[in-house]
Amino acid sequence: MAIDEKAVGTLADRILGPEHKSLPPAAWGRTVRDFLATAPHLDDFQTPLLTLDRSTLDANSAVMGAWAADAGVRLAPHGKTTMAPKLWAEQLAAGCWGITLATGWQAQLARSFGVGRIVLANALVDPVGLAWAAAESERDPDFDFVCWVDGVETVELMDRHLRATSGAARLRVLVELGGPHGRTGVRRVEDAHAVAEAVLRSERLVLAGVGGYEAALADDRGPESLAAVRYYLNELARLHRELADRGRYSGATIVTAGGSAYQDLVVEHLAGLADEQGVRGVATTVVLRCGAYLVHDDGFYADLSPMTPARSEHPLRSAMHAWARTVSRPEPELALLDAGKRDVPYDKGLPVPQYAVVQGVSVPLGVDAVVSALNDQHAFLRLPGASASDLPVGSVVRLGLSHPCTAFDKWRLIPVVDDASSARPRVVDLVETFF
Numbered sequence: 162m163a164i165d166e167k168a169v170g171t172l173a174d175r176i177l178g179p180e181h182k183s184l185p186p187a188a189w190g191r192t193v194r195d196f197l198a199t200a201p202h203l204d205d206f207q208t209p210l211l212t213l214d215r216s217t218l219d220a221n222s223a224v225m226g227a228w229a230a231d232a233g234v235r236l237a238p239h240g241k242t243t244m245a246p247k248l249w250a251e252q253l254a255a256g257c258w259g260i261t262l263a264t265g266w267q268a269q270l271a272r273s274f275g276v277g278r279i280v281l282a283n284a285l286v287d288p289v290g291l292a293w294a295a296a297e298s299e300r301d302p303d304f305d306f307v308c309w310v311d312g313v314e315t316v317e318l319m320d321r322h323l324r325a326t327s328g329a330a331r332l333r334v335l336v337e338l339g340g341p342h343g344r345t346g347v348r349r350v351e352d353a354h355a356v357a358e359a360v361l362r363s364e365r366l367v368l369a370g371v372g373g374y375e376a377a378l379a380d381d382r383g384p385e386s387l388a389a390v391r392y393y394l395n396e397l398a399r400l401h402r403e404l405a406d407r408g409r410y411s412g413a414t415i416v417t418a419g420g421s422a423y424q425d426l427v428v429e430h431l432a433g434l435a436d437e438q439g440v441r442g443v444a445t446t447v448v449l450r451c452g453a454y455l456v457h458d459d460g461f462y463a464d465l466s467p468m469t470p471a472r473s474e475h476p477l478r479s480a481m482h483a484w485a486r487t488v489s490r491p492e493p494e495l496a497l498l499d500a501g502k503r504d505v506p507y508d509k510g511l512p513v514p515q516y517a518v519v520q521g522v523s524v525p526l527g528v529d530a531v532v533s534a535l536n537d538q539h540a541f542l543r544l545p546g547a548s549a550s551d552l553p554v555g556s557v558v559r560l561g562l563s564h565p566c567t568a569f570d571k572w573r574l575i576p577v578v579d580d581a582s583s584a585r586p587r588v589v590d591l592v593e594t595f596f
Contacts, residue, residue, distance in 0.1 A: 165275025169250045172593050181574040182504075183207040193591050203578055203586040208486040208557060209500035211572050214581040215589055217480035218248075218455060222255045224468065224475050225454040230256075232428040233435045237261045237280050237417070239452025242566045244595045245575075246274040248455065259305065261450040265290025268306070270595050272297060280417065281308035282372070282450060284315050284337070284345070288322045291332075295323055295365070298330040307369055307415060311337040311347045316359040316366060323365035333369035334360055335415060338400055340393045344377040350400045357409055370415035370445070371401045376422050382465060390423050394430035401434060405443045413437075413444040421453035425467035453565050456480045460563025461509035481568055482581050483512060483560040485540060490549040498532075498540040498558055504571055507535050510563035514542060519556040523584070526552070532560070570596045 173194040177184055185205050188196045203212065229236050235258035240249055249260050249271070259278030262268045265287055268279050285291055285308040298304055310316050316334075323332065336356050339346020347353045353371070360368045375393050379386030401416050416434050419427045427449060435447040453462050457477040463469055470476045485500035505512050514530045516523050529545040540560075544552060552558075559581070562568055569575070574593055578586035 163275060163277040164246070164250045164253050166250065168274045169246050172247060175574075175593060177574075182572060183210045184574065193593075197588070197590065201588045203484070203576070203588060206576060206588070208484055209498075209504040210484045211504070211562075211568060211575055212482055212484065212581060212586070213456070213575055213577045213592060214480045214482070215577050215579055217457075217478050217581075218251070218577070221455050221457055221477050221480060222252065224477055225451065226255050226257075228468070228475070229449060232432050234428060234432050234447045234449050235259075237278070237448050237450050238455065239263070239282070239420075239450050240271060241267055242452035243456070243569050243592075244270070245569065245592050246271070246595070247590075247592050249274070249276065252455065258446070258448060261452070265293065269293060272304070277303065278305040279307075280372075280415075280448065280450065281306070282374070282417075284309050284311060284319075285332075286315060286318055286322075288325075291319060291322045292326045294332055295326050295328055295330045298332065299328040307333040307335060309337040309345075309372055310334045310356055310360060310366070311339065311345050313356055313359040316356060316363055320363040320365050331365050331367045333367045335370045335372040335417065336360070336368070336400070336404075338371060338373045338393075338397050340378045340389070340396075342378070344374060346373050346377075350396050350403070353400050354403070357404055361409065367411070368404070368409055369412070370410075370417070371397060371404070372415070372417040373397050374420060375418050375427065376420035379423070380465075387423075387426070390426050391430065394418065394426060398431055398434060401445070405445075410443050413439075413446065415446050415448055417448040417450060419449035419451050421451045421457075421462050422465040423467070424449055424451055456565040456568075458563050458565055459513055459515075459561030462564075479561060481562055481565060482515075483562055483568075485558050485560060487517075487542075487552055487554050487556045487558065488539075490552070490554055493549060494544050494547055496542040496544060496552050496558075498542055499538065500535075500540050500560065501538040502535050503537055505535070505540075505560065506562055506564045506567035506571075508564060508567050511535065512540065512560035512562055515559045515561050517552055517556050517558045519553065521584075524551075524556075526558070569594050 237259040239261040261280040337346040459479045485498035489497040534541040577590035
């Protein structure tokens, strides 16, 4: 599905300045393109810094693409993870079916870059956002847009707002199934049928399938969590089959689920519904919305994902790292680094020290080294048994991170290096984010 490559290409004309955190002053006043032409290296940048690894991004894209193709499902990665049109373009070029977003504004941003197929994984009840979606669908009949509904009241509200707009475009919606103690989504299959019937009565909505988010019901891979996810996915499949059997669909449908933690279970329970040619009845596309696979991490998803070295022959690997400089050694076993809550994610686990660069040489920190806390602009690195000479002031520590969704939103421009493990990584690209 298309994206406007020309619009994405204009990001290389962005003028760099001090508003772009940790870029060197030598870059200020230059375009992205001109600065990259100077072949900068990582050590030309200031700290703290978030980086992406080019080779790992490419490898993760290939691994996930092959995995989805083998399973017979489509990928519509969640764009809110990165909010980076350049990365969306790479994902679409690699064969992704579409891009998922979470809010009306995010969808509008994606559309401004020409994204042609958008799954809005939320109910769109904002009247301004609804008016935009209707107008954009009216303007471009090839624009493929779908959002969610999870209540009769929601359907009626959306229909009322849409009837107040000009034009006659009808928005395609998916009935969202949730679960007890989950997030959004109607809680029972029986109640979901009532929502579907409300959609069928609507003048401006079209029933296009079912969707949901299984990871709202679990946060580990223990037996109880896996059982809860499996039960939920079976219920989602049941809802789709019942709607199809009752003749509630009037065209091609979508069944969608999938964060980046239980995509194996999504495939196990939903992939069998895929029937894009309608050979068995209603034409159905099964869509995974995994958002974190491209970047992955060294924490939350490294533990949960089915695509880790312990669970897969072709694992995903973390493509993001933080680089922080030692600014103080006030106690023998404590180092203060210059990266804090403003710079690195911490909601799904604190950064993990991987190694230090001391006078250009990589030095292991020891298995007991740990970041114990973050302030706004400092990390507390505990070094049991260490001395100040082991990690002198001015040395740089590479940190593994957890949860890309809350890493990207702290950076307007993220350097991409050729190889984050090399002795002197070269910066080969700059990825702009929109948060």
